[in-house]
Amino acid sequence: MNPAAVANRFSEAARVDIDDLGVLGKIRVRGMIANHDRPSLEYAEATQRKFAQIGIHYELLQVERLALETAIIEANDDPEIHGIFIYFPVFHNEQDSYLRNLVDYRKDIEAGSIYWTRKLYNNDRLVDGDPSRKALLPCTPLAIVKLLGEIGVYAKDNQPLTGRTVTIFNRSEVIGRPLAIMLSNDGAKVYSFDVNGPMLFVDARPEEINISRTQALEESDIVVTGVPSADFEKITAGEIRPDCVCLNFSSYSNFDEDITHRNRIYIPKVGPMTVAMCIRNTLRLYRNFHHDS
Amino acid sequence: MNPAAVANRFSEAARVDIDDLGVLGKIRVRGMIANHDRPSLEYAEATQRKFAQIGIHYELLQVERLALETAIIEANDDPEIHGIFIYFPVFHNEQDSYLRNLVDYRKDIEAGSIYWTRKLYNNDRLVDGDPSRKALLPCTPLAIVKLLGEIGVYAKDNQPLTGRTVTIFNRSEVIGRPLAIMLSNDGAKVYSFDVNGPMLFVDARPEEINISRTQALEESDIVVTGVPSADFEKITAGEIRPDCVCLNFSSYSNFDEDITHRNRIYIPKVGPMTVAMCIRNTLRLYRNFHHDS
Numbered sequence A, B: 001m002n003p004a005a006v007a008n009r010f011s012e013a014a015r016v017d018i019d020d021l022g023v024l025g026k027i028r029v030r031g032m033i034a035n036h037d038r039p040s041l042e043y044a045e046a047t048q049r050k051f052a053q054i055g056i057h058y059e060l061l062q063v064e065r066l067a068l069e070t071a072i073i074e075a076n077d078d079p080e081i082h083g084i085f086i087y088f089p090v091f092h093n094e095q096d097s098y099l100r101n102l103v104d105y106r107k108d109i110e111a112g113s114i115y116w117t118r119k120l121y122n123n124d125r126l127v128d129g130d131p132s133r134k135a136l137l138p139c140t141p142l143a144i145v146k147l148l149g150e151i152g153v154y155a156k157d158n159q160p161l162t163g164r165t166v167t168i169f170n171r172s173e174v175i176g177r178p179l180a181i182m183l184s185n186d187g188a189k190v191y192s193f194d195v196n197g198p199m200l201f202v203d204a205r206p207e208e209i210n211i212s213r214t215q216a217l218e219e220s221d222i223v224v225t226g227v228p229s230a231d232f233e234k235i236t237a238g239e240i241r242p243d244c245v246c247l248n249f250s251s252y253s254n255f256d257e258d259i260t261h262r263n264r265i266y267i268p269k270v271g272p273m274t275v276a277m278c279i280r281n282t283l284r285l286y287r288n289f290h291h292d293s
Helices: A003-020 A038-054 A065-077 A094-102 A114-121 A139-150 A176-185 A213-219 A271-290 B003-020 B038-054 B065-077 B094-102 B114-121 B139-150 B176-185 B213-219 B271-290
Strands: A028-033 A057-062 A083-086 A130-134 A165-169 A189-194 A197-202 A205-208 A222-225 A245-248 B028-033 B057-062 B083-086 B130-134 B165-169 B189-194 B197-202 B205-208 B222-225 B245-248
Touching: A003 A038, A003 A139, A003 A271, A028 A038, A028 A065, A038 A057, A038 A271, A065 A083, A065 A094, A065 B205, A083 A271, A094 B094, A094 B114, A114 A176, A114 B094, A130 A271, A139 A176, A139 A245, A139 A271, A165 A176, A165 A213, A176 A189, A176 A197, A189 A213, A205 B065, B003 B038, B003 B139, B003 B271, B028 B038, B028 B065, B038 B057, B038 B271, B065 B083, B065 B094, B083 B271, B114 B176, B130 B271, B139 B176, B139 B245, B139 B271, B165 B176, B165 B213, B176 B189, B176 B197, B189 B213
Parallel strands: A028 A057, A028 A083, A165 A189, A165 A222, A222 A245, B028 B057, B028 B083, B165 B189, B165 B222, B222 B245
Antiparallel strands: A189 A197, A197 A205, B189 B197, B197 B205
């Protein structure tokens, strides 16, 4: 499976919706990057091109990290701007969480601020209980769910992952925890690992559990990794089932080469799909909060 | 200086205010602890007794950490509860920040949620611009400012720390960063260190700076430490000025024994003062949001 091709399909669908809504070229997003390294900047520019292709005006601003707080407040207050995208990490500590939450939820296309996370955790799918205004889901977890949906592990059912076991290595507030909630909400039994140990999610509820990495992997139909460290002991073919679906969203590959090189279902990155989900979210925000008719 | 005695004085002043307001015994706070270790529980019980002495009803609940999210939402929704106190750390990761922000700001006696932090960072001192409703400041930074005020380093002035240099080891969103903002707002030049290096705060604005620990300490009139790790290289008498004021708010002492044992101005902990500031904040919340007249 080619994540970029799937992403393009979703982006094109968004383009049709934007056209139908009669707002091609009218939606304005401001991306802000406080990072000087070349790969980050290239990723930012790629995002910009993708939004432009879909018919969304995307202005990319380079700001000093100490100017970012003020820049976010300005973008929040600017009625001409409908969406805000921040390239994290910036400070590599809790201050990033502060900045993420500083973005007005009505412009938060990544849906990483607490307004949207809270809705997800409380299974509140609407804005102000209005059935015409659907809640947003965080981009990267949503991208992962959609990619898994593409490869046939999802049944066409109300609880499409019933009977499936998933292990996730990452329990961040931005990706790992929301993803565990979303997959368990779809019926999966989810083992979640981070440096503080394992946790089990069933029906969108966390439980304390004592299970080893080995046991969890033996049981898993799907393994998702997002450990941004070269120190993580890579997952080898011997640890997982032969038919296991593997997905890595870390900038490091957390799977051994014997998995990534073989003819397995291995999704090496979700970046393009994350951008597609941000486009989808941008449209949803515009409909919910910035469109009059 | 005895921090506990100073704390008692502040608490007594709050008791008088509560009496004047005619609400002795009417304010209800719910404390929640999701921690089974003996010292944490003893601290929680001490907090409870202190609030009770001041005439505030303080109900202490022990909850499992996975039940804390729901327990916070219940306390938020309960009109009989006017204040909420959570004993952190709980999960020792970003989830703690999520929980901190889940507390309704109108009940957040620690003032650690983003509503209050944002006011501090934007120098917005009122609730909804109403001069009769003053904004809250986060408990521990406020406790530190008040303790420093007790020992004569503050001038009776509009900018009482003008000409003073402060070094802080800790730039957390809950204590170190707000403290740097508050002290620099009072006129101090503040060097702030964390694992990502130093930063300078002047007039409540951060600036990038390249300075060594040695240089910063040599220049400092006040040194504040809050590094919760035994690995931190303790500050020795040789590194600081003879008349330097030292304050430690970490559970570890970050100062060498040659400082803590000598006849210096050394404040070894702020816990009692933090509780006193929480009491003060509780009263302020009650006046702002829960009192009719």
